[in-house]
Amino acid sequence: MADTVGSIGERALVERLRARVVTPRAHVHLGIGDDAAALEPERGMLQVVTTDALVEDVHFRRAWTSARAIGHKALAVNLSDLAAMGAVPHSVLLSLALPANFPLVDFDDLVEGFLELATLEQTTLVGGNLTRSPGPVVVDVTALGAVRRRRLLRRSTALRGDELWVTGAIGAAAAGLACLERGLDRQSLSASQLDCVERYERPTPRTRVGRIVARVGAARAAMDLSDGLADAARQLAESSGLGVAIDGNALPLHPGARQGDAMECVSRALSGGEDYELAFAVPARGRRRFLAAVKRAGDIPVTRVGSFLAERGTWLDLDGERTPLERGFSHF
Amino acid sequence: MADTVGSIGERALVERLRARVVTPRAHVHLGIGDDAAALEPERGMLQVVTTDALVEDVHFRRAWTSARAIGHKALAVNLSDLAAMGAVPHSVLLSLALPANFPLVDFDDLVEGFLELATLEQTTLVGGNLTRSPGPVVVDVTALGAVRRRRLLRRSTALRGDELWVTGAIGAAAAGLACLERGLDRQSLSASQLDCVERYERPTPRTRVGRIVARVGAARAAMDLSDGLADAARQLAESSGLGVAIDGNALPLHPGARQGDAMECVSRALSGGEDYELAFAVPARGRRRFLAAVKRAGDIPVTRVGSFLAERGTWLDLDGERTPLERGFSHF
Numbered sequence: 126m127a128d129t130v131g132s133i134g135e136r137a138l139v140e141r142l143r144a145r146v147v148t149p150r151a152h153v154h155l156g157i158g159d160d161a162a163a164l165e166p167e168r169g170m171l172q173v174v175t176t177d178a179l180v181e182d183v184h185f186r187r188a189w190t191s192a193r194a195i196g197h198k199a200l201a202v203n204l205s206d207l208a209a210m211g212a213v214p215h216s217v218l219l220s221l222a223l224p225a226n227f228p229l230v231d232f233d234d235l236v237e238g239f240l241e242l243a244t245l246e247q248t249t250l251v252g253g254n255l256t257r258s259p260g261p262v263v264v265d266v267t268a269l270g271a272v273r274r275r276r277l278l279r280r281s282t283a284l285r286g287d288e289l290w291v292t293g294a295i296g297a298a299a300a301g302l303a304c305l306e307r308g309l310d311r312q313s314l315s316a317s318q319l320d321c322v323e324r325y326e327r328p329t330p331r332t333r334v335g336r337i338v339a340r341v342g343a344a345r346a347a348m349d350l351s352d353g354l355a356d357a358a359r360q361l362a363e364s365s366g367l368g369v370a371i372d373g374n375a376l377p378l379h380p381g382a383r384q385g386d387a388m389e390c391v392s393r394a395l396s397g398g399e400d401y402e403l404a405f406a407v408p409a410r411g412r413r414r415f416l417a418a419v420k421r422a423g424d425i426p427v428t429r430v431g432s433f434l435a436e437r438g439t440w441l442d443l444d445g446e447r448t449p450l451e452r453g454f455s456h457f
Numbered sequence: 458m459a460d461t462v463g464s465i466g467e468r469a470l471v472e473r474l475r476a477r478v479v480t481p482r483a484h485v486h487l488g489i490g491d492d493a494a495a496l497e498p499e500r501g502m503l504q505v506v507t508t509d510a511l512v513e514d515v516h517f518r519r520a521w522t523s524a525r526a527i528g529h530k531a532l533a534v535n536l537s538d539l540a541a542m543g544a545v546p547h548s549v550l551l552s553l554a555l556p557a558n559f560p561l562v563d564f565d566d567l568v569e570g571f572l573e574l575a576t577l578e579q580t581t582l583v584g585g586n587l588t589r590s591p592g593p594v595v596v597d598v599t600a601l602g603a604v605r606r607r608r609l610l611r612r613s614t615a616l617r618g619d620e621l622w623v624t625g626a627i628g629a630a631a632a633g634l635a636c637l638e639r640g641l642d643r644q645s646l647s648a649s650q651l652d653c654v655e656r657y658e659r660p661t662p663r664t665r666v667g668r669i670v671a672r673v674g675a676a677r678a679a680m681d682l683s684d685g686l687a688d689a690a691r692q693l694a695e696s697s698g699l700g701v702a703i704d705g706n707a708l709p710l711h712p713g714a715r716q717g718d719a720m721e722c723v724s725r726a727l728s729g730g731e732d733y734e735l736a737f738a739v740p741a742r743g744r745r746r747f748l749a750a751v752k753r754a755g756d757i758p759v760t761r762v763g764s765f766l767a768e769r770g771t772w773l774d775l776d777g778e779r780t781p782l783e784r785g786f787s788h789f
Contacts, residue, residue, distance in 0.1 A: 154503055158696070159612050160541040160680055161507035163604070166498040171486055175493035175584060176550045176599055182591040183554075209492040218508045220597050222515075252507060259514040260592030265552050267508055267599040272495070280491050348492055364490070 130232050131225030135255050142219075142236055146250050152215055153249050162251035164216055170271040173212035177202045181261035189305045192231035194326040195264060196238030202351065203268035204246055204330035205401040209349040211278040211339020212270030214248040214332060220265040222258035235264070246332055276339045278347040283365035283406035287345055289431035290415065292331050292402045295354055296382035296390075299397025301325030317381035324379070328401040334422040335403055343418040344405040355395040355450055357404040358431060359439040365406070371395065371431040371450070373443035391443065395450070406433060462564050463557030467587050474551075474568055478582050484547055485581050494583035496548055502603040505544035509534045513593035521637045524563035526658040527596060528570030534683065535600035536578055536662035537733040541681040543610040543671020544602030546580040546664060552597040554590035567596070578664055608671045610679040615697035615738035619677055621763035622747065624663050624734045627686055628714035628722075631729025633657030649713035656711070660733040666754040667735055675750040678738035687727040687782055689736040690763060691771040697738070703727065703763040703782070705775035723775065727782070738765060 130138060143157045155163040166172055179185055179199045187195075200217060207214045219239060223232065243250055248268070272278075301321035304314060311319065331349075338344045346365060350357050355371065362369035376394040383390055407415045409432075419427050431442075439450045462470060475489045487495040498504055511517055511531045519527075532549060539546045551571060555564065575582055580600070604610075633653035636646060643651065663681075670676045678697060682689050687703065694701035708726035715722055739747045741764075751759050766772075771782045 154606065155609065155611065160538040161505045161544070161600075161602075163503045163505050163542065163609055165606075166502075166504050168500070170498075171495045172498050172504060173493045173495050174548070174550065174599075174601065176552045176597070177586050178552050178554060178588055178595075178597065180554050180588055180590055180595075183589050206492040210495065212493070212495075216506070218506065218599060220508045220510050222510060222512050222595055254509050254597075256510055256512055257515050258512055258593065258595075261590065263510075263512075263554055263590075263595050263597075265508070265510065265586075265595075265597040267506075267550060268493075269506065270493075274486070274497075277487065277495055279487065 128229035129225060130223050130227045130229060133229060138232065138255050145236060145240055150215065150247070150249050153251055156249065156251045164251065167271050169273065171274050171277055173207055173210045173270045173272055174267065175203055175206040176265065176267040177206065178263055178265040180263050187262070190326050192234035193238035196235035197242050197327045199264040199266050200239050200242045201328045201330045202401060203266045204332050205349045205351065207268055207270040208330050208332040208335030209278065209347050209403055210272060211276050211335050211347070212272040213336050214246055214268055214270040216251045216269040217243060217248050218267040219250060219253035222256050222263040224258050224262065227262065272339060276342065278339050278344060280346055280348050280361050281364035283346040283361050283367060283433050285367055285433055285435045287406040287408055287433045288412065288429050289358055289369060289371070289433065290405045290407050290427050291350070291354060291377065291430050292334055292425055292427050293400070294377050294379035295350065295400050295402060296393045296397040297321045297379035298325040298328065298399035299393060300379065300382035315381070321379060321381035325399060328399065330401060331403045334419060334425060337422045338405060338415065338418045341414065341418050343411060343415040344407050346406040348404055350400045350402045350404055351398060353396045353398045354404065354430065355439065361404060361406055362433060362439060365433065368434040368436045368438045368440065369431055370434055370440040370442050370447060373441050375428060375430050377426065377428040460561035461557060462555050462559045462561060465561060470564065470587050477568060477572055482547065482579070482581050485583055488581065488583045496583065499603050501605065503606050503609055505539055505542045505602045505604055506599065507535055507538040508597065508599040509538065510595060510597040512595050519594070522658050524566035525570035528567035529574050529659045531596040531598050532571050532574045533660045533662045534733060535598045536664050537681045537683065539600055539602040540662050540664040540667030541610065541679050541735055542604060543608050543667050543679065544604040545668050546578055546600055546602040548583045548601040549575060549580050550599040551582060551585035554588050554595040556590050556592070556594065559594065604671060608674065610671050610676060612678055612680045612693050613696035615678040615693050615699060615765050617699055617765055617767045619738040619740055619765045620744065620761050621690055621701060621765065622737045622739050622759050623682065623686060623709065623762050624666055624757055624759050625732070626709050626711035627682065627732050627734060628725045628729040629653045629711035630657040630660065630731035631725060632711065632714035647713070653711060653713035657731060660731065662733060663735045666751060666757060669754045670737060670747065670750045673746065673750050675743060675747040676737040676739050680736055682732045682734045682736055683730060685728045685730045686736065686762065687771065693736060693738055694765060694771060697765065700766040700768045700770045700772065701763055702766055702772040702774050702779060705773050707760060707762050709758065709760040
């Protein structure tokens with residue numbers, strides 16, 4: 126019988142994890158293995174901290190998604206939050222609740238997916254927790270980063286007249302999830318559908334864009350798109366005491382999400398969650414500066430998808446008409 | 458029908474939580490409500506960070522324990538880890554996975570128990586996460602604190618000849634759990650048994666002792682007793698490259714845990730987990746200084762329960778005989 130996490134026990138699992146953590150960076154005064162980790166904050170920097178969890182059968186299904194992708198995504202969604210603040214990630218904590226019969230090989234793969242992205246993002250695993258779960262796998266991650274105080278990107282600082290910009294293509298993750306839900310065989314998918322599945326399972330956090338845009342002060346406000354574009358636009362606007370109009374004719378819908386009529390496509394682009402792209406409020410006069418910053422971050426596509434208004438509310442401009450947008454989505 | 462977390466939705470829950478958070482302290486640059494929180498670290502201090510989760514039917518049962526106690530304990534176990542490092546807690550994150558039918562009144566109580574302790578400990582809730590769980594309630598907490606670099610208490614710095622000291626009484630939480638497991642009616646319990654149940658459900662983190670002992674440099678190493686005294690002694694010794702002998706005739710067993718013969722009592726004192734007392738390695742010549750520090754922390758009882766040896770291994774001294782102690786306990 127294959128080894129399970131229950132058969133080898135907590136201490137051995139911690140050792141297994143610890144052995145895989147590459148040499149910690151200079152800011153780690155004390156890493157895994159004590160009651161807590163101790164970090165040396167960089168002088169003059171704010172410490173930015175966030176936590177987000179992936180829960181089996183709510184955020185992923187083990188039948189569809191590899192343990193490696195789960196580990197990757199659990200970290201990615203947290204790094205996305207740091208990116209939205211303009212922060213550079215430096216440390217992460219991994220708290221796992223696993224059924225006793227969780228295969229050891231899956232534990233290793235989950236950790237591998239997590240650490241692969243951590244290494245890529247020059248972020249050190251400094252601690253965590255392992256416990257048994259009587260049911261679902263729960264992967265709870267806390268990520269810490271740093272940003273200069275004056276460069277912190279918030280949600281609430283957009284101004285009237287600012288433009289709403291978004292990175293990358295949207296609707297991809299929702300389309301990828303739909304492929305998985307329909308039980309489609311990966312070999313039967315088109316290249317763009319496969320890319321959607323990949324983006325759903327292994328989103329790339331926009332850390333580099335976030336930090337560069339923040340560092341040069343090229344955006345007034347930002348947030349990530351975890352719950353979709355309409356939600357992000359609304360939250361940026363509401364917390365800034367503004368309204369927002371989204372340009373339905375400009376939405377950068379991912380090719381793999383283009384199915385059905387135009388209205389269905391717009392709706393998918395607005396409401397599809399989990400893309401982990403970034404939305405920025407950019408002063409109209411600062412557009413060139415913003416585009417230059419994005420270019421330095423690796424020239425990923427960005428699209429202007431709307432603008433902030435004095436009049437409260439979230440609006441959709443489509444074919445010359447402006448209509449109010451309903452509320453989305455809750456995790457319950 | 459009573460309201461549930463599923464019926465009111467994530468956003469309303471976040472607002473509910475946010476409304477209860479008292480005015481944050483000066484170190485909180487940006488609290489709940491953005492993609493992440495931003496903290497202003499105190500200059501010259503290490504940032505200490507830890508995460509620990511309570512999982513339903515692994516760490517608590519809803520039939521036995523109130524939501525308020527669960528909220529309290531989820532925070533307490535994390536603050537205990539900070540205390541063991543000598544750190545002063547300043548910020549916490551609360552990540553909840555809840556079944557959709559979790560009663561709203563229990564949500565409020567859980568948050569109340571959590572925030573009550575947070576307020577007492579002058580710690581601010583700066584962020585978190587709410588998600589649905591398909592099964593158990595999972596309460597995952599991350600706690601951050603600060604300590605001067607030279608004052609950080611570690612596990613690995615005990616020296617041969619150091620004395621092993623422990624705060625408070627031990628075995629209480631295990632005895633309390635046993636009362637709950639036997640389904641005993643609380644009204645049928647003795648005062649000391651009731652105290653054990655209370656200590657199991659609402660442990661008091663030893664933050665004040667930890668920070669004062671650290672601040673005056675009165676201990677060489679420390680760790681908390683989450684998995685019992687034998688485990689803590691062994692881990693302190695092993696990570697310091699030493700052995701340890703525990704004095705079985707000196708163990709401060711809680712009165713509510715005194716059942717059965719002497720050997721049973723010793724065994725309960727050694728292996729009973731979840732007391733969240735602190736174990737310290739104290740230089741023999743520094744005993745008076747240590748006792749003075751403890752006294753300043755509120756005069757809680759401390760007991761010398763052993764000493765560190767050059768010879769590796771964990772030993773029990775009982776009635777003049779020294780025998781090796783077996784390994785304990787795993788969370789799987």
